[in-house]
Amino acid sequence: SQQGEEDPQALSIQEGENATMNCSYKTSINNLQWYRQNSGRGLVHLILIRSNEREKHSGRLRVTLDTSKKSSSLLITASRAADTASYFCATDAPTSGTYKYIFGTGTRLKVLA
Amino acid sequence: EAGVAQSPRYKIIEKRQSVAFWCNPISGHATLYWYQQILGQGPKLLIQFQNNGVVDDSQLPKDRFSAERLKGVDSTLKIQPAKLEDSAVYLCASSLMQGASSNEQFFGPGTRLTVL
Numbered sequence: 001s002q003q004g005e006e007d008p009q010a011l012s013i014q015e016g017e018n019a020t021m022n023c024s025y026k027t028s029i030n031n032l033q034w035y036r037q038n039s040g041r042g043l044v045h046l047i048l049i050r051s052n053e054r055e056k057h058s059g060r061l062r063v064t065l066d067t068s069k070k071s072s073s074l075l076i077t078a079s080r081a082a083d084t085a086s087y088f089c090a091t092d093a094p095t096s097g098t099y100k101y102i103f104g105t106g107t108r109l110k111v112l113a
Numbered sequence: 114e115a116g117v118a119q120s121p122r123y124k125i126i127e128k129r130q131s132v133a134f135w136c137n138p139i140s141g142h143a144t145l146y147w148y149q150q151i152l153g154q155g156p157k158l159l160i161q162f163q164n165n166g167v168v169d170d171s172q173l174p175k176d177r178f179s180a181e182r183l184k185g186v187d188s189t190l191k192i193q194p195a196k197l198e199d200s201a202v203y204l205c206a207s208s209l210m211q212g213a214s215s216n217e218q219f220f221g222p223g224t225r226l227t228v229l
Contacts, residue, residue, distance in 0.1 A: 004155070031215050042117070042204055042220030043156070050215070088155050092215075095161070096168040098144075101218065103155035 004089045004104025012110045019076040021107040023089030024069075032065060032072050033090045033101070043088065046074075081113045115139065117221035119205050125227045131193040134224045138187070138207030145182055146218065147190050148204040156204055162188065195228045202226070 004025045035043040049056045049065045056063045062075040086108045090101040118137040138145050148156035161169040164185040182188040202223040208216035
């Protein structure tokens with residue numbers, strides 16, 4: 001089962017604009033991660049935010065986390081054509097003394113040059 | 114540092130045939146994951162190893178899928194017999210730490226399986 005649900009499912013913007021995508025999840029978490037997947041490739045880790053953090057920045061990326069609403073958002077500022085990809089959130093879940101990760105359904109971002 | 118290696122990159126088989134995928138994780142990474150990603154969906158965890166032991170295989174269809182991680186290094190995932198609905202990309206990932214909730218996963222390029 002997939003815990004995270006991203007919205008929108010697809011987003012198309014012009015180069016230079018900001019892109020915002022959201023992730024909602026169902027159960028309590030320790031951390032939430034965002035990953036990017038270029039077409040035909042594996043996923044690449046972007047950023048991790050812990051449950052006691054509300055906001056985190058990395059370059060042009062800004063992630064927020066609202067544990068009361070069980071939601072997170074990823075903002076990409078000043079988007080570039082190279083940002084065209086699918087973006088997934090992943091939440092942790094305890095299993096057998098360690099943790100596994102449950103990925104959401106993803107947002108497909110297209111940045112038009 | 115070399116990344117996660119997977120082979121083959123593409124595989125086309127007919128239903129009821131068998132297929133095997135191979136993964137070599139990043140050196141020193143204790144945890145290895147196999148995911149199934151159906152077109153348009155997020156990755157679904159099939160099996161997670163910590164060293165050579167299985168820590169989660171709750172979503173692995175055990176009647177047809179099997180996986181092993183001999184000597185706690187590389188791993189193979191097998192499907193026997195394949196069904197049409199097994200058409201997907203099979204992703205292998207690895208992470209360094211054991212038992213941590215903040216593990217960053219490093220993914221391989223995946224194997225795209227088409228079952229005809």
